[in-house]
Amino acid sequence: MTASVTELTITAEDRRVAWLATAAVALSLVDAAIPSPLPGVKPGLANIVTLIVLIRYGWGTAVWVSALRVLATSLMLGFFLAPGFFLSLTGTALSLAVLGVARHLPPRWFGPVSLSILAAFAHIGGQLLLARAWLIPHDGVFVLTPIFAAAALIFGTINGLIAAKLLAEAPTPENTP
């Protein structure tokens, strides 16, 4: 048997990303199952995974996990390449960008809660801007901004606390994904 020309070696990092992305996808599905009074207002539980990944494995891994999550969730729920997919992608991209900057804040002063709140605001901000620029080109989009902002603040804080608790409970399990 001839050896395959393209040899894919799976590293421990790949496995870790896959496992973490799976966890994030599962939480995204839970998110989608929770009824919401307003489209766009949801807990964003998958961000807990993003935060933990960011703090424990760095920004690059967080980007991978988030990108896989957005892709896989949209395929599972059937909105791949639909407006919701691009909203999700924009929100995630902007919150990752903000996290990329915010993670350099002194960790003695700013913990996961800060990162979570900033990411949540970036997420909804990105979605609103995309909606304004593309889906509903009218300033009426911004009428509900206060509600979205309040939801971002509340869920951002809660997710941040959960992430902080999980990080505190299992300090460095380097071997388990």
Next chain:
Amino acid sequence: MKAWLALTRPGDWLVLAGGLAAVGFSLPLLLQGGFAERAIIRQNGQVFLDTDLRARREIEVPGPLGMTRIAIEPGRARVLSDPGPRQYCVRQGWLMRPGEIAICAPNRVSVQIAGRTRTYDSLSY
């Protein structure tokens, strides 16, 4: 509760306060265009009635298909019944924000809410 508090760091409270301020500053957006103050009812493009939204009243507007009944209440208005086949304007329910409009196209009747500051009622490119 105390266990959760231990998970926060001093700066987190700063970010939390900043977030609260952001929510506070964005609150005026909810009142964009002001409060609903007037209802403008049009028939065949002409203003049929321009009324304030203070007292409760019912208005009947004649159209080519029959009568469209409109209810006015303090701060809101709605189409009660319409002879049109699809009932879109009836199902829209209460209109209470400036700029909101229910159009009963078959009967050529529309109800629009206006505030003190005039939001634009049409956009042309």
